[in-house]
Every structure is written in C-alpha cells, then in structure tokens.
Amino acid sequence: MAHFVIVGAGECGARAAFALREKGFDGDVTLIGAEAIAPYERPPLSKDGSGQAPDPKFVAASERYQEQSIDLRLDTTVTAIDPVAKAIRLSDGHMLGYDKLLLATGATARGLPGADGTSDRIRVLRTHADAVALHAALHPGRHIAIIGGGFIGLELAATARMRGADVTVIEGLPRVLKRGVPEEIAQAITERHRLEGVDVRCGETIRSVREETDKVIIGLANGEMIPADLLLVGIGASPNIGLAEAAGLTIDNGIAINERLETSVSDIYAAGDCCSFPLALYGGRRVRLESWRNAQEQANLAAANMLGEGAEISAVPWFWSDQYDLTLQIAGLAEGATTHIRRDLGDGAFILFHLDESGRLLAASGIGRGNAVARDIRLAEMLIAAHAHPDPGALEASGIKLKSLLAA
Structure with a gap:
C-alpha cells in the first residue's frame, strides 16, 4: 500500500491530507507537525480585535483526522530527508519511508537583526503560542512599539489599538506597505491608523534596541529614544527551506517547484509559504506567496498531482487584510x-x-x-x-x- 507523507501541519499540509482522501486515495497518509496543537489557521492571530485571548481556529476537528485515517503526528520534528532511500528521519531517530512526500513547511517570522531571538519584551507573531504571549500586553495603559509597516505590523497595530494600547509603528521605508500596495491605498490606511491614534513613523532608521527590566528602548538614527512596554517585530518571514536544502533540492527564494508543484527531486512536492513557483499568467515569473488562499489552492493541487493528475498552477494571486x-x-x-x-x-x-x-x-x-x-x-x-x-x-x-x- 502506498504511503504519502506530508511534512508541515499548517493550513496547507492539513488541507492536502484531507484532499487526498476526498480524491479517493486509500493508502497511508501521515501528517507531521512541529507544534503541539492540531493544524489551525494563522490569519486570525493578527486580525482578532476582541478582548479575549485568541483561541485556535482549527482547520478540522481532531476526530476528523481519525475518521479519515490520517496519522497526525504533533510535536514531532523532521530532521532529514533521504531522497535515495525515500525516507525521512524524525527527531527521535526513527526513519519513516514514503512513496511520495509533500513539503508544506511554511515560513518563520524574521527576528530583529542583531538580536538573539525573542524575549518577554521583544516578540514576533507567527504561531498560536506567539499570539497568546502577546495578548497580556495588549491592554490600556501599555505602549506597544512595532517595527515594520507591512501587513502583519499594521494588523497588529489595529488589534492593539482596538484593545486600548498605545501604539507606535516604525517603518524604514518612505511609506507603509511599500511592497505590493499602491500609494493611494497605503495613504488611506495610514490616515485611518493615525485617526485611531497610532503614531506612524516612516523613513526612520533604528540605531539601537535596548531591553531593560520593565521596558524596551528603541533608539532612532535622529537621536530620539522611544520607550515601550513591548516591542513587536513585524518585518516579514523567511521560508523554511533547511530540510529541502540539506536534501539537495533546488532553492530559489524558497523551495523551487514547477507548475505542477514538483521539486527538483522525483516524488517530492512542495506547497504553500515555503516554495516559489512560475506563474504562466505572468509569463512564467517565479513568485513566492504567503497567503491563506494560496495555501488552500496549492494544498488541493498538490494532492491532485501526488495522485498523478498533472494539474498546473492557474490561480490568480489574491490577498486580503482587515484593519479596524x-x-x-x-x-x-x-x-x-x-x-x-x-x-x-x-x-x-x-x-x-x-x-x-x-x-x-x-x-x-x-x-x-x-x-x-x-x-x-x-x-x-x-x-x-x-x-x-x-x-x-x-x-x-x-x-x-x-x-x-x-x-x-
């Protein structure tokens, strides 16, 4: 009986597992995730403006994995891929063979340059655990500084203001949302944030970040010092390519795949935030998309092609953001x-x-x-x-x- 393995139990990986069953695959399906909780959707982590601690919005109820005979292995790390033996090594040392492998390893939030990871007062947002850790600071009387005027930074700014916290957004480029959003729309969003009381600083260079016992001090190049109770770093994400790169797969702004989601190694596919792919709609331009819809669409496409359908990427890229x-x-x-x-x-x-x-x-x-x-x-x-x-x-x-x- 064929065994299909999916590494990465996020939106993309989970939906690919269910799509395999929906398409009639009756072999073994193993879905491996590094987090300790079942697959969940990430957009609500930055968009929830309620006063409650965020609960995960699960892709599916836990019992559905059992009903569909999907072997969901949580809190499990894959340490290596052996393409010749067609097997992966797990963190406990065991080897797990596969007939076809899907890499849906996602991306990791970029940390503050020059800083050693995160701390209680310097945080990023990528996981549900990150969102829970942030929740306690987002309330009236707290001052939140956000580095990065992209989608994550601005969505977090809106969430923090809706919960009553004071917010300063620091962006190094001349305006927010410089990459991918027209100036007219960026201006409308900036005006709305300022109307809500957010201090939006564009064209600012950060000279230093100093963490103290009860605050973080952000030093700007102009000599100004900005104290904050919490610093959120929202400067984008990097694709998780370590496993693929070590296994010899081609890397090009992520795991390089073709229009059928095939990597450079036979029987290994990739989908979602971790990969880059050619878009025929735009003359074969290679892109990498970090979006909820792309994760869903490529999950279904990956399942189809692991079953031999040979379907090609044809969807128009689409993205949305909620702020206030x-x-x-x-x-x-x-x-x-x-x-x-x-x-x-x-x-x-x-x-x-x-x-x-x-x-x-x-x-x-x-x-x-x-x-x-x-x-x-x-x-x-x-x-x-x-x-x-x-x-x-x-x-x-x-x-x-x-x-x-x-x-x-």
Whole structure:
C-alpha cells in the first residue's frame, strides 16, 4: 500500500491530507507537525480585535483526522530527508519511508537583526503560542512599539489599538506597505491608523534596541529614544527551506517547484509559504506567496498531482487584510503596470486597476469598509485570468458593471 507523507501541519499540509482522501486515495497518509496543537489557521492571530485571548481556529476537528485515517503526528520534528532511500528521519531517530512526500513547511517570522531571538519584551507573531504571549500586553495603559509597516505590523497595530494600547509603528521605508500596495491605498490606511491614534513613523532608521527590566528602548538614527512596554517585530518571514536544502533540492527564494508543484527531486512536492513557483499568467515569473488562499489552492493541487493528475498552477494571486472596519483586497500582481485607473465606489471605498502598456489588466487593489470591494475584486480577478484588455473608461465609470466587461 502506498504511503504519502506530508511534512508541515499548517493550513496547507492539513488541507492536502484531507484532499487526498476526498480524491479517493486509500493508502497511508501521515501528517507531521512541529507544534503541539492540531493544524489551525494563522490569519486570525493578527486580525482578532476582541478582548479575549485568541483561541485556535482549527482547520478540522481532531476526530476528523481519525475518521479519515490520517496519522497526525504533533510535536514531532523532521530532521532529514533521504531522497535515495525515500525516507525521512524524525527527531527521535526513527526513519519513516514514503512513496511520495509533500513539503508544506511554511515560513518563520524574521527576528530583529542583531538580536538573539525573542524575549518577554521583544516578540514576533507567527504561531498560536506567539499570539497568546502577546495578548497580556495588549491592554490600556501599555505602549506597544512595532517595527515594520507591512501587513502583519499594521494588523497588529489595529488589534492593539482596538484593545486600548498605545501604539507606535516604525517603518524604514518612505511609506507603509511599500511592497505590493499602491500609494493611494497605503495613504488611506495610514490616515485611518493615525485617526485611531497610532503614531506612524516612516523613513526612520533604528540605531539601537535596548531591553531593560520593565521596558524596551528603541533608539532612532535622529537621536530620539522611544520607550515601550513591548516591542513587536513585524518585518516579514523567511521560508523554511533547511530540510529541502540539506536534501539537495533546488532553492530559489524558497523551495523551487514547477507548475505542477514538483521539486527538483522525483516524488517530492512542495506547497504553500515555503516554495516559489512560475506563474504562466505572468509569463512564467517565479513568485513566492504567503497567503491563506494560496495555501488552500496549492494544498488541493498538490494532492491532485501526488495522485498523478498533472494539474498546473492557474490561480490568480489574491490577498486580503482587515484593519479596524477596513478591508483591503488585492488580486493579481501589479509589477509591470504602466497605467493605474481608479473607480470610486462610494463611502470612501475605491478600486485601482493596474494595466500594462498593452492595456491588459494585471491586477486590482481595493479598500473599503466591510465587503465594499469584494464583488468587484472577484470580477477583476476573473478579468485578469481571462487576459482581458478592458476599456479604461469603463473601468473608471462606477455606473458600468464589471460583469458586463467580463461578458464582452
């Protein structure tokens, strides 16, 4: 009987295990996770603005793994892969053979440069344990400093303010969300954070970080010293490639896979945050995506291809972020766009359409309260997938339905 092994029990790995069963695989499935709790979703860790300690949002109830005959091994570390013997070594020294192997090892939050890991007053957010540790500090009367004006940093800033803490965000680049978000949307988000009382500092260089008994002192290059009760480091994440690299797999901004999620070694696949892949929709450009939807989509694709379906990546990249009552959604990749067209939707909501020099729609970025931009972003996503060249005037005119452009 065939044995499929999945290393990494996060969103991607867990959903791939269930997808194998849904597609009729009746062999053995082993799902291995380093954390001690069952697979859970990560987006709620930074987006929960309630006053309660965050509970894990599990991918599936524990009994479902048993019902589907998935051997879930938690609190277990894989120390090596032997591609020749087609086996992995576990932290207890045992070897586990596989017929096909999926690496869904995810990513690790980057720590503060020059600092030795985290401490009680210097923290990152990647795991449920991180979120629980952060919770106690997010309350009125505490001052939270956040290094990094990306999505994680800003979502944590919103969460901290919603819980009553004072917040300072320090970003080294000239504006927040410099990578991947248009300036108009970044400006709208910055204004909202400042309206909520967040002190947003852009273009600042950090000269020093000193941890004291009851606070952390952040020294800026301009000589200013910022004291905080807690420092959150939100400067991105690095793909977990150690196992793959040691086993001789090709690495290129993550574990390099082809359009079928195959690595450079036979019968080893990779999916989710840990890998980079070519997007035919964008001329084969190699990208690495850290997103909830990408983890889900590649989980299903990995399961299909481990079963020999030969399916290729075709999904349009999509990302969202919740901050206060605002939701930001992005479909596609705007790199290479030469024209940016704005469509106003009312009540402050708007979408920016990004077209290349030929007029092809590459991406759409929208922001508004609640689900204000959701429908139009979904339609834009379909236009992007169709390689559409929509009329710029029709994109700008809010009275013209995007659905009509799709039909055309």
